[in-house]
Amino acid sequence: MYILQASGFSNVSLVLFLGTLGMLVLTISLILFIIFHQRKVIRYQMRLQEMEQEQQKLLLKASIKLQEEERQRLAADLHDDAGPLLATARLYLNENLVNQDKVTQLQAIFQARQIIDDTIQLVRNISHSLMPPTLKNFGLESAVNDLFQKISGSGTLNASSRFHEYKNRLKPEKELIIFRIIQELVNNILKHSSSSFIHLTQNVQGDKFYLRIHHDGRGLEQADFDKLTKSAAGLGLKNITSRMNVLQGISFEKRYSPNVL
Amino acid sequence: MVIIIALYGLTFFIVLAIIDNLVSDEFQKLYNSLYTFTEFTFFTAILWLNVKGKFAKKIFGITYAAFILFQILYNFSPYFVADKLDAVPVGIETLFVFVYIFLFFYEYFKNVFTEYVYNYYCFWIAIGIMIYMSGSFFLYLLANDISQQQLDSFWHFTYVGETIKNILFAVAIVIHAKSKLKEKISNQNIPYLDFN
Numbered sequence: 200m201y202i203l204q205a206s207g208f209s210n211v212s213l214v215l216f217l218g219t220l221g222m223l224v225l226t227i228s229l230i231l232f233i234i235f236h237q238r239k240v241i242r243y244q245m246r247l248q249e250m251e252q253e254q255q256k257l258l259l260k261a262s263i264k265l266q267e268e269e270r271q272r273l274a275a276d277l278h279d280d281a282g283p284l285l286a287t288a289r290l291y292l293n294e295n296l297v298n299q300d301k302v303t304q305l306q307a308i309f310q311a312r313q314i315i316d317d318t319i320q321l322v323r324n325i326s327h328s329l330m331p332p333t334l335k336n337f338g339l340e341s342a343v344n345d346l347f348q349k350i351s352g353s354g355t356l357n358a359s360s361r362f363h364e365y366k367n368r369l370k371p372e373k374e375l376i377i378f379r380i381i382q383e384l385v386n387n388i389l390k391h392s393s394s395s396f397i398h399l400t401q402n403v404q405g406d407k408f409y410l411r412i413h414h415d416g417r418g419l420e421q422a423d424f425d426k427l428t429k430s431a432a433g434l435g436l437k438n439i440t441s442r443m444n445v446l447q448g449i450s451f452e453k454r455y456s457p458n459v460l
Numbered sequence: 461m462v463i464i465i466a467l468y469g470l471t472f473f474i475v476l477a478i479i480d481n482l483v484s485d486e487f488q489k490l491y492n493s494l495y496t497f498t499e500f501t502f503f504t505a506i507l508w509l510n511v512k513g514k515f516a517k518k519i520f521g522i523t524y525a526a527f528i529l530f531q532i533l534y535n536f537s538p539y540f541v542a543d544k545l546d547a548v549p550v551g552i553e554t555l556f557v558f559v560y561i562f563l564f565f566y567e568y569f570k571n572v573f574t575e576y577v578y579n580y581y582c583f584w585i586a587i588g589i590m591i592y593m594s595g596s597f598f599l600y601l602l603a604n605d606i607s608q609q610q611l612d613s614f615w616h617f618t619y620v621g622e623t624i625k626n627i628l629f630a631v632a633i634v635i636h637a638k639s640k641l642k643e644k645i646s647n648q649n650i651p652y653l654d655f656n
Contacts (some may be wrong), residue, residue, distance in 0.1 A: 206550070209604050211602060211605060211610070212610055212614075214598070214602070214607070214627065215598050215599060215602055215614060217596075218598035219595060219596075219597070219598045219599060219617065222594035222595070222597050223591065223595055225594065226591055226594040227591075228588075228592045230587050230590070233565065233577060234577065234578060237569070237576065237577055238576070241574065241576065242573065247581070253483055355627075383488075
């Protein structure tokens with residue numbers, strides 16, 4: 200203040216004018232910065248939301264498509280296999296059977312029984328494909344071991360699994376989701392990888408449940424996975440993603456190397 | 461909120477139109493102090509009502525108490541004699557109000573970032589206060605160090621800031637009224653659901 204007084208009033212006026220102008224410029228700049236920065240952030244958030252919604256739509260479509268395919272397969276199995284078998288059994292057990300001789304009657308009953316047994320087996324197979332009984336009764340470890348034994352039994356490739364820590368079973372719905380994911384991944388390996396072996400390892404660290412599927416064929420990397428789930432193709436992978444979304448707290452390990460799914 | 465703004469407008473209309481002309485020189489110091497105190501109280505009340513966080517409210521309370529204490533000490537101290545204007549309390553008032561506005565924006569952006577800030581009425585109040593205070597800050601601060609002639613010539617600039625503030629307050633009232641109306645209409649759209 201002493202300096203200002205010493206240098207005269209005109210300097211004070213200049214300080215006053217420039218100070219006021221500076222304060223106003225600062226205030227207006229701050230207001231404009233707040234407005235434009237917020238607009239920018241909101242636009243970015245909206246874009247992100249749109250992308251997320253698009254991704255959700257894709258996943259939902261994939262899920263619906265898969266459900267429809269599953270229903271069609273079930274309808275085809277029942278119509279093409281169970282239907283004719285039961286119709287044949289009905290033919291053997293027609294009203295004229297009472298007029299036949301005993302040997303023919305016994306033969307017809309035997310044939311009909313054989314057909315009904317086949318139908319029971321068929322219905323059981325359909326039911327198992329919907330909900331594997333091993334999974335329901337004995338848990339994920341047994342169901343996966345069972346699946347891998349069946350694959351090995353076919354003789355095309357060697358499949359093995361090892362559960363390091365699975366004393367406490369997960370909730371049934373979680374087990375089913377994980378099992379379906381494993382089935383889908385194994386199916387992809389069988390279809391696309393041309394590998395000679397598949398090995399599944401399970402372990403738990405803290406509150407995280409780890410599953411690693413390892414094979415020696417052509418594999419997927421994280422980038423391919425992300426790309427395929429965002430494209431129109433890759434229905435199975437989209438289905439995996441939508442199932443993973445249901446499982447909160449369980450996620451894919453990001454570090455992918457070739458040949459590891 | 462509208463009531464407080466209306467009360468603020470009415471108070472300062474009476475003060476500037478009537479009391480300002482009646483105050484004699486011996487009561488000038490008291491008048492200036494009361495003017496600053498009333499203005500600070502209104503700004504504090506308006507912004508205090510628009511912050512929700514406990515921390516911000518606590519800061520408001522502490523700052524307000526500190527300002528009152530400072531004004532008491534300032535008015536009863538023989539060292540501070542304001543001849544034209546109470547420059548120091550006005551300067552402190554400006555800084556405190558800027559702290560309030562900073563807290564208001566900090567809290568607003570911490571909680572809401574999905575809605576445009578200019579759709580919120582208090583944004584217009586905040587920028588009105590900011591423009592008004594930053595426009596007159598240097599003049600009030602140097603009021604006692606310049607001649608009466610210079611003060612008079614610069615005084616007109618404060619009217620610009622004050623007019624902008626009043627316009628922005630009017631915008632805030634319109635936005636507030638519109639949002640209330642929208643709320644009312646959206647509530648009316650809900651059918652009767654067996655209970656109110």
